[in-house]
Amino acid sequence: MEITISDRAIDRINEIRKDQNIPEDAFLKVGVESGGCSGLTYNLDFNNEIAPSDSDKVFEINGLKVLIDMRSFLYLAGTELDYTEGLEGQGFHFNNPNASRTCSCGESFSI
Template identity: 35%
Template sequence: MTTAADSLEFSLTERAAKRVAHLIEQEGQASLMLRVAVSGGGCSGFQYGFSFDDTVNPDDRTFERDGVVTVVDETSLELLNGAQVDFVEDLGGASFQIKNPNATSSCGCGSSFAI
């Protein structure tokens, strides 16, 4: 049986996957996964959160790219459906950025958004 959560998508770009793999290697724990979550707050209503985790909870979905596993809880995934995480390096520095097709607006720093 297919549920609505089964059709939700989320991905990392190749650059993001390479950067996450490098950071996990530096942590020295190969079992770590990138957890991406959405919480209330920020200047636009919702904010993105990134952390490392070694646990998959019952309400989590996992996505894999080039050996890197990303974990997103189902509630956050509804707000991130179709989103992609990229790693960008420019004169302003280096950061992870989320391209979220569901966001109607976002703040200047790119860490919060509105729907």
């Protein structure tokens, strides 16, 4: 089971890529790191300098190349990345079915 990315999130990612002059062949690196008030935090970044390793999950969603290291993939399988611009805040949001607890800001979680 891979992650999914909403059309709104893809549109915003492409805007950021254009604004920051990031090459179209750069991967969107999605990951999980230790930290945050719930124990784990999400990380999004572009990667066009380091080649994926054999254990990385690499796939394409609507023309967007996505890279997830295997450790992060275990936490993120089945997750949807979305982007919202509403009263509750603007930004990327992870809808992670594996998270048993999230903090109130939605930036960290635990399993």
